[in-house]
Amino acid sequence: TMSAAPSKSISPKDLISTLPTSSDDWCSGPLVLYKNYWLRSTVLERILLAQATIKPRDDDIILATQPKSGTTWLKALAFAITNRGRYGFGDHPLLTHHPHQLVLSIEFHGPGGDHTDLNALASPRLLSTHIPMSLLPPEMSPSSGRRVVYLCRDPKDTFVSRWHFDNKIFHGSTMELDKAYDLFCRGLSPYGPFWEHYLEYWKALATPNKVLFLKYEEIKEDSVRVVQKLAAFLRVPFSQEEESSGVPEEVARLCSFETLTSLQVNQVSVVNDHGDHRFPANSAFFRKGQVGDWANHMSREMGENMDQITKDRLKGSGLAF
Ligand code: A3P
Numbered sequence: 001t002m003s004a005a006p007s008k009s010i011s012p013k014d015l016i017s018t019l020p021t022s023s024d025d026w027c028s029g030p031l032v033l034y035k036n037y038w039l040r041s042t043v044l045e046r047i048l049l050a051q052a053t054i055k056p057r058d059d060d061i062i063l064a065t066q067p068k069s070g071t072t073w074l075k076a077l078a079f080a081i082t083n084r085g086r087y088g089f090g091d092h093p094l095l096t097h098h099p100h101q102l103v104l105s106i107e108f109h110g111p112g113g114d115h116t117d118l119n120a121l122a123s124p125r126l127l128s129t130h131i132p133m134s135l136l137p138p139e140m141s142p143s144s145g146r147r148v149v150y151l152c153r154d155p156k157d158t159f160v161s162r163w164h165f166d167n168k169i170f171h172g173s174t175m176e177l178d179k180a181y182d183l184f185c186r187g188l189s190p191y192g193p194f195w196e197h198y199l200e201y202w203k204a205l206a207t208p209n210k211v212l213f214l215k216y217e218e219i220k221e222d223s224v225r226v227v228q229k230l231a232a233f234l235r236v237p238f239s240q241e242e243e244s245s246g247v248p249e250e251v252a253r254l255c256s257f258e259t260l261t262s263l264q265v266n267q268v269s270v271v272n273d274h275g276d277h278r279f280p281a282n283s284a285f286f287r288k289g290q291v292g293d294w295a296n297h298m299s300r301e302m303g304e305n306m307d308q309i310t311k312d313r314l315k316g317s318g319l320a321f
Pocket of ligand 1: 256
């Protein structure tokens with residue numbers, strides 16, 4: 001009999017099989033279009049799982065980014081800031097753990113899909129995500145009172161970083177840069193259209209005191225200032241005493257590209273196999289860590305063209321690069 005099944009009973013796989021598919025592959029395969037975003041089907045599956053099973057808490061703090069805009073750095077900074085009373089800088093967990101092990105992701109948090117590892121964390125939880133704001137579990141969004149730190153980066157550098165990363169993790173199905181560039185500019189990259197992801201979180205700034213919006217470039221320029229800003233937003237501002245004894249500087253140094261890449265744990269190049277999904281090797285999250293590396297891979301014209309697209313897409317928002 002034909003009965004109108006409630007949408008909740010449709011399995012993620014069945015739902016995904018009904019979605020529009022991109023005609024071009026992004027590395028290993030096509031993307032699917034779900035509520036205005038192009039996603040890898042394996043990623044969408046995990047997003048749907050997160051929506052269905054995560055148990056949000058009022059005091060959760062969400063670190064939201066698009067891949068390759070500095071997630072690893074932000075995780076390290078937020079972890080070091082919020083746990084500074086607990087650990088000394090000489091035996092800090094960041095010296096022996098990859099930042100991804102210390103701040104778990106809502107959608108890629110380890111083995112199994114039941115979120116028990118997230119449920120076991122003490123409050124307030126620091127959680128990270130690449131999920132576009134409109135696809136977050138509703139209770140995890142700034143409009144429901146959740147605090148969100150959003151980090152973004154110049155689209156040109158993010159694109160180049162992404163291209164390197166994806167060619168590394170999907171070895172065997174690599175993409176030419178020109179092809180990836182074309183798809184990215186047309187909005188057909190994972191989590192694309194790229195600019196929409198920025199805009200959704202940018203507009204959430206209208207919710208007072210719930211969103212801190214950061215740029216990779218501003219952390220590069222003055223990481224100590226950002227460390228102070230982040231601490232204030234996370235409601236653990238530095239005391240006068242901490243300021244004068246240089247704690248913000250120590251946090252910035254501990255989380256710097258130089259320090260993190262010097263550590264053995266971050267040089268491990270073995271893929272993390274969680275059984276139901278594979279997580280890229282620790283070392284894959286560190287490459288150059290510079291502003292402007294796009295110029296070593298793209299022509300000036302390609303750069304200008306992408307800048308123009310960025311301008312057009314962000315027009316009127318007040319967000320610019
Ligand atoms: P590049 O490929 O341009 O070097 P994500 O963490 O979101 O996956 O982003 C990875 C990018 O951030 C890579 O950029 C990586 O090198 C850079 N990165 C990682 N850790 C960093 C740090 N501590 N400081 C600055 N950049 C960092």
